[in-house]
Amino acid sequence: MEQLKQQIREHGIVLSAQVLKVDAFLNHQIDPALMQRIGAEFARRFAGQDIDKVVTIEVSGIAPALMTALALGVPLVFARKQQSLTLTGPLLTARVYSFTKQVESTIGIAASHLAAGERVLIVDDFLAHGQAAQGLISIVRQAGAEVAGIGIVIEKSFQPGRAELEQLGYRVESLARIASLEGGEVRFVD
Numbered sequence: 068m069e070q071l072k073q074q075i076r077e078h079g080i081v082l083s084a085q086v087l088k089v090d091a092f093l094n095h096q097i098d099p100a101l102m103q104r105i106g107a108e109f110a111r112r113f114a115g116q117d118i119d120k121v122v123t124i125e126v127s128g129i130a131p132a133l134m135t136a137l138a139l140g141v142p143l144v145f146a147r148k149q150q151s152l153t154l155t156g157p158l159l160t161a162r163v164y165s166f167t168k169q170v171e172s173t174i175g176i177a178a179s180h181l182a183a184g185e186r187v188l189i190v191d192d193f194l195a196h197g198q199a200a201q202g203l204i205s206i207v208r209q210a211g212a213e214v215a216g217i218g219i220v221i222e223k224s225f226q227p228g229r230a231e232l233e234q235l236g237y238r239v240e241s242l243a244r245i246a247s248l249e250g251g252e253v254r255f256v257d
Protein backbone atom coordinates (compact mmCIF):
# COMPACT_ATOMS: atom_id res chain seq x y z
CA MET A 68 0.00 0.00 0.00
CA GLU A 69 1.88 2.97 -1.37
CA GLN A 70 0.47 5.68 0.91
CA LEU A 71 1.48 3.68 3.98
CA LYS A 72 5.00 3.13 2.64
CA GLN A 73 5.23 6.87 1.99
CA GLN A 74 4.31 7.62 5.61
CA ILE A 75 6.90 5.11 6.82
CA ARG A 76 9.58 6.69 4.60
CA GLU A 77 8.69 10.22 5.73
CA HIS A 78 7.87 9.73 9.40
CA GLY A 79 9.25 6.33 10.46
CA ILE A 80 12.31 6.34 12.72
CA VAL A 81 14.64 3.35 12.67
CA LEU A 82 15.54 2.76 16.33
CA SER A 83 17.69 -0.30 15.64
CA ALA A 84 18.08 -3.03 13.02
CA GLN A 85 15.04 -4.67 14.67
CA VAL A 86 12.70 -1.85 15.64
CA LEU A 87 10.87 0.81 13.64
CA LYS A 88 9.19 3.67 15.48
CA VAL A 89 5.97 4.92 13.90
CA ASP A 90 4.63 7.04 16.74
CA ALA A 91 3.88 9.87 14.31
CA PHE A 92 0.93 8.11 12.65
CA LEU A 93 0.21 4.67 14.19
CA ASN A 94 1.48 3.95 17.72
CA HIS A 95 0.99 7.25 19.54
CA GLN A 96 -0.32 10.01 17.29
CA ILE A 97 -2.79 8.42 14.87
CA ASP A 98 -3.52 9.54 11.30
CA PRO A 99 -7.29 8.93 10.91
CA ALA A 100 -7.33 9.33 7.13
CA LEU A 101 -4.55 6.76 6.80
CA MET A 102 -6.38 4.39 9.17
CA GLN A 103 -9.51 4.76 7.04
CA ARG A 104 -7.57 3.78 3.91
CA ILE A 105 -5.98 0.88 5.74
CA GLY A 106 -9.43 -0.33 6.79
CA ALA A 107 -10.72 -0.05 3.24
CA GLU A 108 -7.71 -1.96 1.90
CA PHE A 109 -8.14 -4.86 4.36
CA ALA A 110 -11.87 -4.92 3.55
CA ARG A 111 -11.00 -5.12 -0.17
CA ARG A 112 -8.44 -7.90 0.30
CA PHE A 113 -10.76 -10.01 2.47
CA ALA A 114 -13.96 -9.30 0.53
CA GLY A 115 -15.80 -12.53 -0.21
CA GLN A 116 -14.42 -14.17 2.93
CA ASP A 117 -17.71 -13.78 4.83
CA ILE A 118 -16.06 -12.11 7.79
CA ASP A 119 -18.34 -11.93 10.85
CA LYS A 120 -15.98 -10.15 13.23
CA VAL A 121 -12.62 -8.41 13.45
CA VAL A 122 -10.37 -9.30 16.38
CA THR A 123 -7.27 -7.41 17.53
CA ILE A 124 -5.25 -6.73 20.70
CA GLU A 125 -5.03 -3.50 22.63
CA VAL A 126 -3.67 -0.84 22.31
CA SER A 127 -2.19 -0.17 18.89
CA GLY A 128 -4.17 -2.77 16.98
CA ILE A 129 -7.44 -1.02 17.74
CA ALA A 130 -7.21 1.93 15.32
CA PRO A 131 -6.58 -0.06 12.11
CA ALA A 132 -8.88 -2.87 13.26
CA LEU A 133 -11.73 -0.46 13.99
CA MET A 134 -11.54 1.06 10.51
CA THR A 135 -11.44 -2.43 9.01
CA ALA A 136 -14.52 -3.46 10.97
CA LEU A 137 -16.31 -0.29 9.88
CA ALA A 138 -15.46 -0.96 6.22
CA LEU A 139 -16.66 -4.58 6.51
CA GLY A 140 -19.76 -3.62 8.52
CA VAL A 141 -18.97 -6.02 11.37
CA PRO A 142 -18.10 -5.64 15.08
CA LEU A 143 -14.59 -5.32 16.45
CA VAL A 144 -13.45 -7.16 19.58
CA PHE A 145 -10.07 -6.41 21.12
CA ALA A 146 -8.20 -8.70 23.47
CA ARG A 147 -7.31 -7.09 26.77
CA LYS A 148 -3.88 -7.33 28.32
CA GLN A 149 -5.08 -6.46 31.78
CA GLN A 150 -7.99 -7.66 33.82
CA SER A 151 -10.84 -5.15 33.60
CA LEU A 152 -13.21 -4.31 36.44
CA THR A 153 -16.21 -4.87 34.18
CA LEU A 154 -14.88 -8.04 32.55
CA THR A 155 -17.00 -10.65 34.33
CA GLY A 156 -18.03 -14.12 33.22
CA PRO A 157 -16.04 -16.72 31.35
CA LEU A 158 -12.83 -15.53 29.75
CA LEU A 159 -10.88 -17.08 26.88
CA THR A 160 -7.16 -16.52 27.44
CA ALA A 161 -3.78 -17.16 25.90
CA ARG A 162 -0.21 -16.76 27.11
CA VAL A 163 1.84 -14.50 24.85
CA TYR A 164 5.60 -14.18 25.00
CA SER A 165 7.03 -10.86 23.82
CA PHE A 166 10.52 -11.14 22.32
CA THR A 167 10.73 -7.36 22.33
CA LYS A 168 9.95 -7.00 26.03
CA GLN A 169 11.14 -10.49 27.10
CA VAL A 170 8.08 -11.04 29.27
CA GLU A 171 5.17 -13.43 29.08
CA SER A 172 1.69 -12.03 29.58
CA THR A 173 -1.90 -13.21 29.47
CA ILE A 174 -4.39 -11.80 26.98
CA GLY A 175 -8.11 -12.36 27.17
CA ILE A 176 -11.47 -11.95 25.46
CA ALA A 177 -14.83 -12.53 27.15
CA ALA A 178 -16.33 -15.74 25.81
CA SER A 179 -19.61 -13.87 25.23
CA HIS A 180 -18.03 -11.83 22.39
CA LEU A 181 -16.96 -14.77 20.22
CA ALA A 182 -19.37 -17.42 18.99
CA ALA A 183 -18.78 -20.89 17.55
CA GLY A 184 -18.82 -20.88 13.76
CA GLU A 185 -18.00 -17.19 13.34
CA ARG A 186 -15.44 -16.25 10.70
CA VAL A 187 -12.87 -13.94 12.24
CA LEU A 188 -10.37 -11.58 10.64
CA ILE A 189 -7.40 -10.86 12.90
CA VAL A 190 -5.86 -7.40 12.44
CA ASP A 191 -2.74 -6.02 14.13
CA ASP A 192 -0.36 -3.10 13.71
CA PHE A 193 2.94 -5.04 13.66
CA LEU A 194 3.98 -8.58 12.86
CA ALA A 195 7.36 -9.53 14.29
CA HIS A 196 7.62 -12.99 15.85
CA GLY A 197 3.89 -13.54 15.52
CA GLN A 198 3.29 -14.23 19.19
CA ALA A 199 0.37 -11.81 19.50
CA ALA A 200 -1.27 -13.25 16.37
CA GLN A 201 -0.81 -16.81 17.64
CA GLY A 202 -2.37 -15.87 20.97
CA LEU A 203 -5.37 -14.39 19.17
CA ILE A 204 -5.65 -17.50 16.97
CA SER A 205 -5.70 -19.65 20.10
CA ILE A 206 -8.53 -17.58 21.63
CA VAL A 207 -10.59 -17.62 18.42
CA ARG A 208 -10.23 -21.41 18.19
CA GLN A 209 -11.13 -21.91 21.86
CA ALA A 210 -14.44 -20.20 21.02
CA GLY A 211 -15.02 -22.66 18.19
CA ALA A 212 -14.72 -19.79 15.72
CA GLU A 213 -12.59 -19.84 12.58
CA VAL A 214 -9.67 -17.60 11.59
CA ALA A 215 -10.47 -16.46 8.04
CA GLY A 216 -7.27 -14.45 7.68
CA ILE A 217 -4.71 -12.18 9.28
CA GLY A 218 -4.27 -8.52 8.25
CA ILE A 219 -1.08 -6.77 9.30
CA VAL A 220 -0.27 -3.09 8.84
CA ILE A 221 3.53 -3.38 9.05
CA GLU A 222 5.29 -6.73 8.67
CA LYS A 223 8.96 -7.10 9.52
CA SER A 224 9.65 -9.80 6.97
CA PHE A 225 13.14 -10.45 8.36
CA GLN A 226 11.55 -11.81 11.54
CA PRO A 227 9.84 -15.23 11.57
CA GLY A 228 6.18 -14.31 12.29
CA ARG A 229 4.79 -14.48 8.76
CA ALA A 230 6.50 -17.73 7.81
CA GLU A 231 5.24 -19.44 10.97
CA LEU A 232 1.65 -18.28 10.46
CA GLU A 233 1.72 -19.40 6.81
CA GLN A 234 3.17 -22.75 7.89
CA LEU A 235 0.11 -23.17 10.11
CA GLY A 236 -2.05 -22.59 7.03
CA TYR A 237 -3.21 -19.03 7.64
CA ARG A 238 -3.49 -16.36 4.95
CA VAL A 239 -1.45 -13.29 5.93
CA GLU A 240 -2.01 -9.95 4.16
CA SER A 241 0.48 -7.23 5.10
CA LEU A 242 0.14 -3.67 3.79
CA ALA A 243 3.84 -2.82 4.17
CA ARG A 244 6.53 -5.49 4.21
CA ILE A 245 9.92 -4.48 5.53
CA ALA A 246 12.89 -6.48 4.26
CA SER A 247 15.49 -4.78 6.43
CA LEU A 248 16.17 -1.94 8.85
CA GLU A 249 19.96 -2.33 8.60
CA GLY A 250 22.06 0.83 8.51
CA GLY A 251 19.24 2.99 9.81
CA GLU A 252 17.39 2.62 6.52
CA VAL A 253 13.96 1.13 5.76
CA ARG A 254 14.03 -1.27 2.83
CA PHE A 255 10.75 -2.77 1.63
CA VAL A 256 10.19 -6.20 0.11
CA ASP A 257 10.08 -5.97 -3.76
Ligand code: G4P
Binds near residue numbers: 126165167168195196
Ligand atom coordinates in the same frame (compact mmCIF):
# COMPACT_ATOMS: atom_id res chain seq x y z
P1 G4P B 1 5.02 -10.40 18.07
O1 G4P B 1 3.68 -10.26 18.70
O2 G4P B 1 4.95 -10.32 16.56
O3 G4P B 1 5.76 -11.64 18.54
O4 G4P B 1 5.87 -9.16 18.49
P2 G4P B 1 6.56 -8.75 19.86
O5 G4P B 1 6.14 -9.64 20.98
O6 G4P B 1 8.00 -8.60 19.56
O7 G4P B 1 5.87 -7.33 20.04
C1 G4P B 1 5.66 -6.73 21.29
C2 G4P B 1 5.10 -5.35 21.09
O8 G4P B 1 6.01 -4.58 20.28
C3 G4P B 1 3.78 -5.25 20.37
O9 G4P B 1 3.14 -4.08 20.78
C4 G4P B 1 4.21 -5.09 18.90
O10 G4P B 1 3.20 -4.51 18.11
C5 G4P B 1 5.38 -4.17 19.08
N1 G4P B 1 6.39 -4.20 18.03
C6 G4P B 1 7.14 -5.25 17.59
N2 G4P B 1 8.05 -4.83 16.71
C7 G4P B 1 7.87 -3.49 16.57
C8 G4P B 1 8.51 -2.47 15.80
O11 G4P B 1 9.46 -2.69 15.03
N3 G4P B 1 8.03 -1.21 15.95
C9 G4P B 1 7.01 -0.90 16.78
N4 G4P B 1 6.61 0.38 16.82
N5 G4P B 1 6.38 -1.82 17.53
C10 G4P B 1 6.82 -3.09 17.41
P3 G4P B 1 2.52 -3.89 22.22
O12 G4P B 1 3.54 -4.02 23.29
O13 G4P B 1 1.37 -4.84 22.30
O14 G4P B 1 2.12 -2.38 22.23
P4 G4P B 1 0.71 -1.65 22.09
O15 G4P B 1 0.00 -2.30 20.95
O16 G4P B 1 0.02 -1.84 23.39
O17 G4P B 1 1.04 -0.25 21.77
Ligand code: NA
Binds near residue numbers: 128193
Ligand atom coordinates in the same frame (compact mmCIF):
# COMPACT_ATOMS: atom_id res chain seq x y z
NA1 NA C 1 2.21 -2.23 19.11
Ligand code: NA
Binds near residue numbers: 125128191193
Ligand atom coordinates in the same frame (compact mmCIF):
# COMPACT_ATOMS: atom_id res chain seq x y z
NA1 NA D 1 -0.28 -4.68 18.36
